[in-house]
Amino acid sequence: MKRLIAAAVVLLAACGEGGADRTGGTDGSMAAAISPTDADIQLAADLTPDDAELAAKYDRSCRTCHATVDAAAPLTGHRAAWAVRYDAKGAADLLTSTKAGLNAMPPMGLCSDCSDEELDQLIAFMAGRTS
Amino acid sequence: MALSRRKLLLGGAAVAIAIPVGSQAWWSSKDFVRDGFEPGLPEAPTGERAWMNWSGIQKATPKILAAPTSAGEVVALVQNSPIPIRPAGSGHSFTALCPSEGTMVDIGAFSGIISHDPTTNIATLGAGTKLQQAARLLHEQSLAFANLPDIDVQTLAGGFSTATHGTGRNLTAIHDYARGFELVTPSGDIVQASAEQNADLFQAGKVSLGALGIITRYDLQVEPAFNLHRRVKLVKTEDILDQYMGLSEQHRNFEAVFFPNTGHGATFTHDKYEGPLSGEQPSEDDNFLQDLKQLRDTFGWSSWLRRKIFAASVDPEAGEDTTDAGWKLLATSRPSKFNEMEYHIPLENGLETLRMVIAKMESRSDAFYPIEARVTAPDDAWLSPFNDGHRLSIAIHADSSENFQYFFTEFEPIFRAAGGRPHWGKLHSLGAKELSMLYPKFAAFNQLRRELDPTGKFVNPYLSKIWGEA
Numbered sequence: 269m270k271r272l273i274a275a276a277v278v279l280l281a282a283c284g285e286g287g288a289d290r291t292g293g294t295d296g297s298m299a300a301a302i303s304p305t306d307a308d309i310q311l312a313a314d315l316t317p318d319d320a321e322l323a324a325k326y327d328r329s330c331r332t333c334h335a336t337v338d339a340a341a342p343l344t345g346h347r348a349a350w351a352v353r354y355d356a357k358g359a360a361d362l363l364t365s366t367k368a369g370l371n372a373m374p375p376m377g378l379c380s381d382c383s384d385e386e387l388d389q390l391i392a393f394m395a396g397r398t399s
Numbered sequence: 400m401a402l403s404r405r406k407l408l409l410g411g412a413a414v415a416i417a418i419p420v421g422s423q424a425w426w427s428s429k430d431f432v433r434d435g436f437e438p439g440l441p442e443a444p445t446g447e448r449a450w451m452n453w454s455g456i457q458k459a460t461p462k463i464l465a466a467p468t469s470a471g472e473v474v475a476l477v478q479n480s481p482i483p484i485r486p487a488g489s490g491h492s493f494t495a496l497c498p499s500e501g502t503m504v505d506i507g508a509f510s511g512i513i514s515h516d517p518t519t520n521i522a523t524l525g526a527g528t529k530l531q532q533a534a535r536l537l538h539e540q541s542l543a544f545a546n547l548p549d550i551d552v553q554t555l556a557g558g559f560s561t562a563t564h565g566t567g568r569n570l571t572a573i574h575d576y577a578r579g580f581e582l583v584t585p586s587g588d589i590v591q592a593s594a595e596q597n598a599d600l601f602q603a604g605k606v607s608l609g610a611l612g613i614i615t616r617y618d619l620q621v622e623p624a625f626n627l628h629r630r631v632k633l634v635k636t637e638d639i640l641d642q643y644m645g646l647s648e649q650h651r652n653f654e655a656v657f658f659p660n661t662g663h664g665a666t667f668t669h670d671k672y673e674g675p676l677s678g679e680q681p682s683e684d685d686n687f688l689q690d691l692k693q694l695r696d697t698f699g700w701s702s703w704l705r706r707k708i709f710a711a712s713v714d715p716e717a718g719e720d721t722t723d724a725g726w727k728l729l730a731t732s733r734p735s736k737f738n739e740m741e742y743h744i745p746l747e748n749g750l751e752t753l754r755m756v757i758a759k760m761e762s763r764s765d766a767f768y769p770i771e772a773r774v775t776a777p778d779d780a781w782l783s784p785f786n787d788g789h790r791l792s793i794a795i796h797a798d799s800s801e802n803f804q805y806f807f808t809e810f811e812p813i814f815r816a817a818g819g820r821p822h823w824g825k826l827h828s829l830g831a832k833e834l835s836m837l838y839p840k841f842a843a844f845n846q847l848r849r850e851l852d853p854t855g856k857f858v859n860p861y862l863s864k865i866w867g868e869a
Contacts, residue, residue, distance in 0.1 A: 309681070328510040332531050332552050332732070338682040339732035368440055372734045374453055374490055375440055378529075378552070380505040381466030 302349045304337060312336075312343035317393045326390055329379035333372070334394050341373065342394070350395035362391050426700040431765060433802040450503055452490040454736050454799045459498035468508040473583040473613050476504060483859040484585070486609040488557025489529065491550065492824035493738055495861035496561070496608055506556065509615050512536050521578050522621045526556040526614045530573075534726035543624040543725055546570040546652070551730035556614045561824035562606045562783050564792065565729060566654040566773030568647045572785055574605045575778040579618035582611060585852040593618070603844050605780035608823055608865070610848050610857050627651075628672035629728045631665055631719035636757065639664045643750060647774045652729065656769040658691055659760045660702045661709035664769070669729065672722050679723045685734045688768075692798070695767035702761065736799035737768060740806040740826040741792055742819030743784040746774065749791025752817040756793055759809055768796035781840035784820040792822070831867025 333339035481501035509525035564572035579593035821827030
């Protein structure tokens with residue numbers, strides 16, 4: 269009996285792993301390259317937009333997931349994680365994904381009263397791409 | 400759902416549970432995606448908005464998806480907008496409470512702490528405040544809710560109105576923190592309700608399915624912030640069942656989850672803690688869930704093999720021992736989408752029902768999502784599932800892409816036979832006839848609802864069945 273199990277485990281181990289990871293990706297190598305550090309996690313918990321109106325919308329919508337590592341969303345201020353997404357999609361597609369919803373993110377990112385311009389600003393803020 | 404399970408799997412062995420090969424080819428060729436699964440937004444006619452709930456099974460294209468910023472704007476909405484009018488919350492209900500082809504109302508702008516009275520520890524918050532946001536903002540003022548549910552992205556109004564709950568033998572569901580609220584009625588009146596003012600409305604409105612109007616503000620009982628000591632252990636299923644009631648009495652918060660066809664589950668305890676904090680570590684919950692899925696995908700054809708491989712792959716001593724602020728440990732976000740049914744069972748019937756549910760789930764080779772069991776203390780809201788005593792809440796889940804119809808045919812009869820009441824935001828098939836037999840105050844609630852909403856502005860097709868007006 270144990271030999272059968274051991275054989276199964278060994279055999280399957282050779283096939284590699286799959287599934288999602290907490291960085292929201294499905295590619296293990298990409299995920300490993302952009303896994304947040306403790307400093308990234310702390311930074312995400314602390315950052316808020318300078319603009320008060322934008323900060324209020326960030327606080328009541330985006331922040332719930334983008335400042336929480338367990339939500340598997342790219343963390344606010346974690347530039348490396350966002351760079352992968354910008355490189356793959358570009359700013360326009362990131363806006364499209366936000367409006368339509370993506371993975372666990374609901375449509376409009378829980379900000380139904382955000383304009384396209386505000387969503388663009390919020391994405392840029394979270395990506396660390398504001399001047 | 401709270402299935403943690405951080406570090407329960409040994410890293411190398413977790414890798415072993417992977418892609419199906421060889422003799423499992425016939426099993427691995429199975430397609431678990433349900434018919435009709437369509438995760439995207441519906442296509443909205445020009446000028447209308449598209450909406451769907453978190454799991455993607457409820458969709459709508461309302462003529463208006465409004466986001467008012469003041470009570471005055473809410474008044475104008477309920478008086479002038481296309482019907483039915485439905486509050487949208489965060490879209491975390493699996494039932495069709497929210498969808499409307501008329502008007503959906505997002506009160507997300509009603510967020511944050513408005514005031515706090517340190518003598519009574521009653522805080523006034525916008526009803527659209529997300530639970531996590533509320534907990535974080537309270538913590539910044541050294542305050543806290545006594546308890547939280549394990550998912551915390553719901554709005555206060557959405558969570559309260561569906562009797563959302565955490566776990567704890569001496570802890571009530573979160574709507575019980577309400578000491579008052581402000582409601583914009585379907586006719587456009589702004590009404591205050593509390594135990595002293597409009598008392599019936601207060602007892603009805605605490606759990607009200609968004610049926611009495613739009614709640615814009617709550618007065619909530621809070622308490623000084625506290626830290627918790629969290630312990631997670633991997634335990635054999637039978638051992639958890641034997642210890643369940645004792646552990647629920649010994650710990651401030653206790654819950655258990657059971658991993659179908661593995662012979663194991665996990666126990667989660669939280670107790671008040673004073674001392675240096677270790678801090679929460681990033682969760683491996685979702686990765687563990689993927690491991691369970693892969694175990695199902697690969698060895699679902701053999702319950703025996705699943706159990707053996709699970710046992711061989713996990714460290715029986717593995718677990719978690721963490722100390723941190725209470726709000727950080729009690730609730731989490733859930734990256735993996737699922738659909739869920741949960742019934743609240745009278746405590747005296749709880750364990751027997753739980754055993755039946757586990758056995759039934761383990762008779763299904765396609766099951767892999769954990770079964771969750773929590774205890775909640777009684778309160779007195781008219782439509783609170785917990786208003787007649789302690790109840791054991793048993794929740795079953797299925798990946799959002801997979802079949803869940805068997806919840807209704809195979810599990811709901813078990814829950815109902817045990818005297819269960821359904822979670823208001825989770826899947827169930829009950830209508831007015833069944834609900835009126837479960838809730839002594841159901842008729843009184845419905846009468847009050849009709850007085851406030853005589854033309855049914857807030858009644859969508861789903862609620863028409865709930866209120867017996869189909």
